[in-house]
Amino acid sequence: MNPDRIEALAETLADRDWAVLEVPEALPLLRRVAGEAQALAVSGRLRPAATGRAGGRRFAGLRGDSTLWLDDPACGPAAGELLSALDGLRPALNRRLLLGLEAVEAHFARYPPGAGYARHVDRFAGDDTRVLSLVLYLNEDWPEEAGGQLRLHLPAGPVDIGPRLGTMTVFLAGEVEHEVLPATRPRLSVAAWFRRRSLRGA
Numbered sequence: 739m740n741p742d743r744i745e746a747l748a749e750t751l752a753d754r755d756w757a758v759l760e761v762p763e764a765l766p767l768l769r770r771v772a773g774e775a776q777a778l779a780v781s782g783r784l785r786p787a788a789t790g791r792a793g794g795r796r797f798a799g800l801r802g803d804s805t806l807w808l809d810d811p812a813c814g815p816a817a818g819e820l821l822s823a824l825d826g827l828r829p830a831l832n833r834r835l836l837l838g839l840e841a842v843e844a845h846f847a848r849y850p851p852g853a854g855y856a857r858h859v860d861r862f863a864g865d866d867t868r869v870l871s872l873v874l875y876l877n878e879d880w881p882e883e884a885g886g887q888l889r890l891h892l893p894a895g896p897v898d899i900g901p902r903l904g905t906m907t908v909f910l911a912g913e914v915e916h917e918v919l920p921a922t923r924p925r926l927s928v929a930a931w932f933r934r935r936s937l938r939g940a
């Protein structure tokens with residue numbers, strides 16, 4: 739992402755809890771990442787996602803995606819490059835927004851047709867370390883009627899974001915309720931979370 743873009747992102751987040759931007763400069767990397775994601779999906783490396791961490795509990799029906807962390811050894815070089823690029827955003831975000839972000843984690847997600855993710859926030863009970871959520875979409879040529887929008891539930895009303903390659907959405911993990919609407923075709927993305935050290939003193 740170029741420096742102007744990072745600056746624009748920080749400026750938007752200084753004003754409000756969410757931002758949507760186009761990142762055309764990242765398209766070559768994102769296309770390689772999309773290729774790797776597709777290969778991982780075909781070879782069955784993505785696993786049905788669980789929500790929450792406590793006790794490994796699963797909430798069947800809340801979400802229908804399958805995921806794989808980008809630092810998994812099965813991932814390719816583009817995944818590693820993307821993870822480094824995301825980590826490279828931390829200093830600028832910390833400088834501009836004083837967020838104290840110490841790490842980033844990211845996973846591939848694939849929603850099969852008909853699957854979504856019910857309304858939620860990205861900070862789980864017992865885990866206060868997720869500060870910023872960032873989603874990058876990996877779907878080339880995504881028509882609006884295919885569905886699959888990310889719906890942000892904002893005080894002023896809902897905002898829908900199509901999961902198109904080159905679109906990036908960032909929001910405050912603990913504040914912004916959101917959901918993934920079902921799509922008529924497979925929907926690929928990378929979801930990332932910038933974390934700070936737990937304030938619970940664990």
Ligand SMILES: O=C(O)CCC(=O)C(=O)O
Nearest residue numbers: 855860873888918927929
């Ligand atoms: O893919 C998206 O648009 C959002 C995914 C999401 O909300 C999550 O993984 O927590």
Ligand SMILES: [Fe+2]
Nearest residue numbers: 858859860916
């Ligand atoms: Fe989420």
